Amino acid sequence: MSVQLSYQDLGSGEPIVILHGLFGSKRNWSAIAKRLSAHNRVLTVDMRNHGESPWIDGMDYRDMSADVADFIKRHALGSCTVIGHSMGGKAAMTLALTHPELVARLVVVDIAPVERETGFGAYIEAMAEVPLAMCDSRNDIEEHLADVVRDKMVRSFLVQNVVREETGFRWRINLAALDAGMDQIADFPAPDHHQSYNNRTLFVAGARSDYIQPHHLADITRLFPKADIAHIPDAGHWLHAEAPEVFLRELTAFLGA
Template identity: 50%
Template sequence: MILELAHTETGAGAPLVVLHGLFGSARNWAMIARSLGDAHRVLALDLRNHGNSPWSERMDYPAMAGDVAGFIERHGIGPCPVLGHSMGGKVAMWLALQRPDLVSAVIPADVAPVPYDSTLLAYVHAMRAVELDRYRRRAEVEAALAGTIPEAGIRSFLMQNLVAEGGELRWRINLEAIERSFDLITGFPETDLDYGGPALFLDGDRSAYIRPEHEPAIRRLFPRARIETIRDAGHWLHAEQPEQVLRALTRFLGEIA
């Protein structure tokens, strides 16, 4: 079942679809979206089970890419470039492979079309372990997470998913579906297809998500791929080095216009 995704829209011009990563939402790209808004109509989506989009028991790349394909078709904006970070980058890649008629270029940010061993499931367990009905304030929930997630920056990022409704706190992210589908999220479907359009892979030089051994898989599926390194950046390269990421995006989008 294709879900109708929530989104934010910034700017005017040629459309650009932006997809966030696991635990994220459209707001993660707000600053870069505003900066690109002079030349592009930036549509940042909340993927299923995230942000303000509907929940579903299904959480795999064919389903997530199907949602994005439906969005592009409903809004009449295809073919257009699709930018995605981490999980969102895998959604963008799978969409390009399956529906190249909707994608004029693909931009995966710090992710390759390969399976990963990930420690992120521990965050899901930590968030589910918090008994939200015991708390009334966000600070209390963050303090409860501190025992299992000591990194303040990561806690702050995860806390963006905590909302208050009717005097009660709840996670707006579908933790149960993510936990159940975690192997699918960290994996990548097998395919004999390739995408012949332009592709820019952004690589944080302090991240291990794009490694030399991943390049054959990238080149096989995306023969026109270019890999550009973002200096002094880890996995959340758009938050750590937004100016570098913006320059790389502006240059690439200008080339394919």
């Protein structure tokens, strides 16, 4: 069952759809989307169980890619460029493999088409245990996460998922569904025999990240035979936030080629 995804729509021209990663939202890509919107129509979406999109059981990439396929068709975008980071990158790859007619070009940000344990289950448990009713500020929430989430940048990223209402704070992500779906998020659905995506593809890897490794190259080229791989120096997994200018240079060069 697919869901209608919340989105932001900027600019005009050939459409670009951006899919965020686990614990992310369309807001995380606002700066990149604004820059790209100078020459393109850019639609950033909230994936299921994230941001302002509906909550629903199931985090299978076939279902997530179906959400995006329905989004592209509903907005009559035709064949468009799809950019996906991490979890969103796996959803984008699944979409390209199953609905290549909807994907003119593909950009995969710091993820490979392989199963990978995320290690993020502990983060979800820590987030669920934060006593939000006793917290007066986002700093309080960060302090409750500090023992498990040691990296301050990651803590700040996670706390972007907190919403303050009249009755106090709440999480805008569906922690229960993400926890139940962690095995699916770590997985990558095996494509049909001999299935591949034959349009231009760019994989962008953070040089300090291990999400794309040399031994992944065989899987990448088998499924995406026209793929190029770019590495962003001094950047980790969230490279679009850590090195936005370098990332944009790689991206605009690919889009303009």
